[in-house]
Amino acid sequence: MGTCICPIDAQFFDQVAALLTPPTLPQIQEYFEVLEAKRHCSGLKVKPDAKHGKGVHSEVNFQEDDLILKDEMLVGAQHSSNKIDCFVCSFCFRFIGSIELQIGRKLYLQELGVSAVDGSGSSDGIGCNTSSEKTRIPQDTIQSLMNSNLQLPYSENFPLPLVVPCLGGCKEAYYCSKSCAEADWDSFHSLLCIGHGSSSPSTEALLKFVKHANETNDIFILAAKVISFTILRYRKLKAAHVQREGKHDSSNQFDSCIFPLLLEAWKSVSMGFKRRWWDCIALPEDVDSSEKVEFRMQIKDLAFESLQLLKEAIYDKECAPLFSLDIYGHIIGMFELNNLDLVVASPVEDYFLYIDDLPVSQKKEVENLTKPFLDALGDDYSISCQGTAFFPLQSCMNHSCIPNAKAFKREEDKDGQATIVALRPIFKGEEVTISYIDEDLPYDERQELLADYGFRCKCPRCIEEQL
Numbered sequence: 269m270g271t272c273i274c275p276i277d278a279q280f281f282d283q284v285a286a287l288l289t290p291p292t293l294p295q296i297q298e299y300f301e302v303l304e305a306k307r308h309c310s311g312l313k314v315k316p317d318a319k320h321g322k323g324v325h326s327e328v329n330f331q332e333d334d335l336i337l338k339d340e341m342l343v344g345a346q347h348s349s350n351k352i353d354c355f356v357c358s359f360c361f362r363f364i365g366s367i368e369l370q371i372g373r374k375l376y377l378q379e380l381g382v383s384a385v386d387g388s389g390s391s392d393g394i395g396c397n398t399s400s401e402k403t404r405i406p407q408d409t410i411q412s413l414m415n416s417n418l419q420l421p422y423s424e425n426f427p428l429p430l431v432v433p434c435l436g437g438c439k440e441a442y443y444c445s446k447s448c449a450e451a452d453w454d455s456f457h458s459l460l461c462i463g464h465g466s467s468s469p470s471t472e473a474l475l476k477f478v479k480h481a482n483e484t485n486d487i488f489i490l491a492a493k494v495i496s497f498t499i500l501r502y503r504k505l506k507a508a509h510v511q512r513e514g515k516h517d518s519s520n521q522f523d524s525c526i527f528p529l530l531l532e533a534w535k536s537v538s539m540g541f542k543r544r545w546w547d548c549i550a551l552p553e554d555v556d557s558s559e560k561v562e563f564r565m566q567i568k569d570l571a572f573e574s575l576q577l578l579k580e581a582i583y584d585k586e587c588a589p590l591f592s593l594d595i596y597g598h599i600i601g602m603f604e605l606n607n608l609d610l611v612v613a614s615p616v617e618d619y620f621l622y623i624d625d626l627p628v629s630q631k632k633e634v635e636n637l638t639k640p641f642l643d644a645l646g647d648d649y650s651i652s653c654q655g656t657a658f659f660p661l662q663s664c665m666n667h668s669c670i671p672n673a674k675a676f677k678r679e680e681d682k683d684g685q686a687t688i689v690a691l692r693p694i695f696k697g698e699e700v701t702i703s704y705i706d707e708d709l710p711y712d713e714r715q716e717l718l719a720d721y722g723f724r725c726k727c728p729r730c731i732e733e734q735l
């Protein structure tokens with residue numbers, strides 16, 4: 269137990285330490301100024317302070333319900349189990365295809381016996397059958413839904429983007445547009461694709477890595493995206509460098525040429541607040557506190573196992589320090605401390621609610637056509653796209669048990685971006701805070717949950733309640 273020794277940690281000790289050194293104040297300021305301008309959020313400023321590290325401060329007055337920030341993810345992934353329920357763009361997580369394709373694909377997978385394990389869809393009383401008494405739809409009808417031969421009434425009111433396949437020819441990633449397909453390919457997917465166009469040295473090893481992640485913890489897939497992103501960015505920076513400076517002998521140039529480029533490629537990841545995964549992971553309820561040390565060792569072993577599989581799949585010797593266990597642990601720990609749930613509401617739910625709201629005169633006839641599908645989907649007809657993502661600006665927001673902002677998806681938010689809205693008026697100069705936990709819990713339970721983030725909350729409410 270806990271015997272894993274990562275040779276890369278020892279061999280590249282100095283480089284790993286440099287990659288994990290928190291950025292300096294000027295580096296933070298420079299990076300976030302560029303990001304704030306890109307997000308068009310002139311109302312916000314990331315500022316470091318002595319108490320809580322970085323925080324987000326308001327530069328203007330916001331009213332209650334105002335949109336404060338729409339943040340694009342640095343990296344995000346749909347939960348593996350959710351892929352059965354929701355067919356979404358692998359880059360922006362928008363639903364794709366058509367209402368018919370969404371329904372047909374799900375019924376098809378249901379018929380194959382593939383089912384989601386953590387569906388959290390809810391039946392809100394629009395009259396579908398429960399899962400135990402699902403209606404069965406004939407195979408040819410399901411096929412007609414999937415190949416657009418069958419159109420459901422009023423589905424034209426819920427148009428979805430056409431499906432764009434992966435540039436590398438895998439049957440895993442699909443997109444809402446060519447630009448999303450290209451952006452994903454350039455940023456992450458060219459190295460993680462299992463299709464014929466992949467630049468992974470071994471797609472067989474990739475398959476093993478993904479299988480292990482699906483069977484253990486799909487957070488490893490997100491960590492692989494961060495490593496892939498950094499390698500691909502490093503290669504671009506190197507190509508530009510070579511073009512500028514001429515070709516170098518890259519036999520052993522970690523310090524002079526290669527490593528500064530790797531540090532630059534890693535910059536956006538270096539800005540995220542981090543601790544090692546096995547040091548900060550919350551103890552599951554079924555693990556006794558006396559088994560804490562052993563549990564943390566097991567987590568470390570698991571991460572090492574996953575990293576070895578990833579290394580076989582995408583190793584690049586010029587980026588060797590990225591394959592250290594310490595780096596892998598810190599990347600996953602960064603997700604643990606910063607990530608936001610990725611949620612995109614299902615257009616299939618909107619569709620059936622629309623049918624349910626039709627005037628009585630029309631509804632009966634339409635429902636004769638749509639009800640069998642609703643019954644076949646059962647309780648799960650409304651499952652949203654679910655995953656997890658790291659957002660560079662949102663992740664700088666500190667916690668308060670009386671937050672002035674929250675992550676909230678509005679009706680118009682159809683993709684995976686983070687949407688932060690004001691819960692009450694926020695004044696110029698105030699810090700923007702969100703709650704990391706259910707703030708309705710009693711004081712002790714809140715502090716217990718926040719201990720997993722490594723701090724005790726001293727917000728005005730906590731100070732008052734601890735007395």
Ligand SMILES: C[S@@+](CC[C@H](N)C(=O)[O-])C[C@H]1O[C@@H](n2cnc3c(N)ncnc32)[C@H](O)[C@@H]1O
Pocket residue numbers: 319320321322323540541605606663664665666667668721722723724725726
């Ligand atoms: C999502 S990050 C927030 C940004 C972070 N302050 C930074 O420097 O990047 C979460 C971490 O910030 C710190 N933090 C957030 N809210 C805090 C609070 N109310 N009191 C103390 N530390 C806090 C904790 O270390 C926590 O694990």
